Amino acid sequence: xxxxxxxxxxxxxxxxxxxxxxxYRTVWVPEYARAYLQKKYDNSGEICAIEDLIPIAKGQIRAxxxxxxxARNNLIFCDTNPYQTYYYGKAxxxxxxxxxLWELAQAQHYDFYFLTYIDTPWVAxxxxxxxxxxxxxxxxxxxxxxxxxxxxxTLKGKLAQRLxxxxxxxxxxxxxxx
Numbered sequence: 001x002x003x004x005x006x007x008x009x010x011x012x013x014x015x016x017x018x019x020x021x022x023x024y025r026t027v028w029v030p031e032y033a034r035a036y037l038q039k040k041y042d043n044s045g046e047i048c049a050i051e052d053l054i055p056i057a058k059g060q061i062r063a064x065x066x067x068x069x070x071a072r073n074n075l076i077f078c079d080t081n082p083y084q085t086y087y088y089g090k091a092x093x094x095x096x097x098x099x100x101l102w103e104l105a106q107a108q109h110y111d112f113y114f115l116t117y118i119d120t121p122w123v124a125x126x127x128x129x130x131x132x133x134x135x136x137x138x139x140x141x142x143x144x145x146x147x148x149x150x151x152x153x154t155l156k157g158k159l160a161q162r163l164x165x166x167x168x169x170x171x172x173x174x175x176x177x178x
Contacts, residue, residue, distance in 0.1 A: 001177060002064070002109065003170065004078045006145070006152070007116035008137035009130065010123050012159065016116065017079040019163050024170070028077040029067045032059035033085065047129065050096060053089045057082040057104045064108070075174070082108055087144045091137060112173060113145055113152035114166055 003020075005013040014031065021028035033056045037048055048056075060082055067076055082105035089096050118134040130137070145152045153169055155162040 001075050001111045001173065002068075002078060003075070004081045004084075004110045004113045005116060006080065006084055006113045007141055008118055008134045010120065011116035011118055011134070011138075012120045012162065013116050014079050015159060016114070016155070016162055016166065017077045019159065020077050020166060020170070023163070023167060024073050024075050024077075026072045026075045026077070027067045027070045029060070029063050029079060031080045032056060032063050033080065048088075048092065050089070050093050050098075053085055053098060053101055054104070057085045057101055060085065061104065061108060074177070075170070078110070081105070081110060083144060083148070084141070087140055091133075091140055110150070112169070113150050114162075114169075115142055115145060115152050115154045116162070117154055117156040119156050 005017045005020075007013055017028040017030075033048070033052075036056055036059055037052065040052070041047055060078075060080065064076070064078055064081075082101070086097075086101050086105050089098065089101065115138075118138050122134065142154070144150075153165070155165055
């Protein structure tokens with residue numbers, strides 16, 4: 001079962017992924033874009049460009065496939081996915097769409113999404129650049145889940161509250177899967 005932690009920047013996705021993987025004693029897939037874009041930023045001072053989107057999506061997919069080999073308890077947590085890359089591209093590059101990027105996203109299957117709400121403090125770093133746009137990004141990501149008919153639940157509050165809600169849902173999904 002592949003579960004995606006999905007949402008705007010600086011909303012606790014990575015922290016939640018790590019906590020869920022620890023709770024279920026399985027693996028989680030870090031956001032490939034973060035390492036890829038940090039390296040680019042360190043080398044050139046530039047952040048994401050259109051030509052980065054396909055390599056980011058492909059890198060995320062490779063990382064997910066590799067992590068599945070080490071997954072335990074029939075469960076893996078993904079800190080983002082190619083759909084998120086696609087929708088970030090639309091937001092950042094004025095409705096840019098790329099057929100290959102969409103095809104890469106559609107070729108992947110995820111069992112459930114947790115959409116992280118924007119009620120966490122925004123934390124600046126080299127790559128985060130739109131603290132004033134979190135509401136719009138949250139709405140974009142929620143609409144993407146709805147328009148694709150993906151099963152999801154929004155998580156709000158501090159980590160403990162989010163974790164408790166996610167565990168309840170995941171336990172129910174695992175029970176239904178058996």
